[in-house]
Amino acid sequence: MRTFKPLFLPVLLIMSMIGFDKLHAAGDLTRRSTALPDLLLGSEASDYSLSQKEYQLETGKAYQLKIIASGQKEYAFQAPEFATSIFLRKVEAGGVEIKAVTLTELEFEEAGEAEIFFVPIKPGQYRFYAKGLEGKGMQGVFIVK
Numbered sequence: 001m002r003t004f005k006p007l008f009l010p011v012l013l014i015m016s017m018i019g020f021d022k023l024h025a026a027g028d029l030t031r032r033s034t035a036l037p038d039l040l041l042g043s044e045a046s047d048y049s050l051s052q053k054e055y056q057l058e059t060g061k062a063y064q065l066k067i068i069a070s071g072q073k074e075y076a077f078q079a080p081e082f083a084t085s086i087f088l089r090k091v092e093a094g095g096v097e098i099k100a101v102t103l104t105e106l107e108f109e110e111a112g113e114a115e116i117f118f119v120p121i122k123p124g125q126y127r128f129y130a131k132g133l134e135g136k137g138m139q140g141v142f143i144v145k
Contacts, residue, residue, distance in 0.1 A: 033062035042070035071111025082126035
């Protein structure tokens with residue numbers, strides 16, 4: 001037992017230098033995202049409809065959310081408190097991949113779509129809405145547990 005003890009620390013150091021310490025990692029969580037139901041802004045039935053009023057999320061789990069504007073009106077999607085409580089991996093829109101630290105607004109001047117890829121990092125309830133159209137019912141909530 002005495003001869004094992006002096007070798008333990010150097011062996012542990014060498015193993016960590018060649019990556020054995022990462023064997024417990026489950027992989028890059030941001031790459032295995034769960035698709036949420038699309039958020040449709042407006043419809044043929046109503047310019048002011050939202051397809052989803054609530055999203056249930058968990059911290060540490062990766063998600064992707066496609067936001068689709070019907071083109072019935074101009075829509076400016078915002079969720080300011082939510083944007084500061086997530087890790088934003090990227091936004092895809094119009095064939096472009098956008099990497100940013102935070103998301104202030106997605107403005108749709110006509111029909112279009114954008115997809116956001118993110119990981120919630122802080123629990124809470126966070127409002128989302130179409131700016132200026134909240135009174136018409138265009139608001140909902142992200143509930144992060």
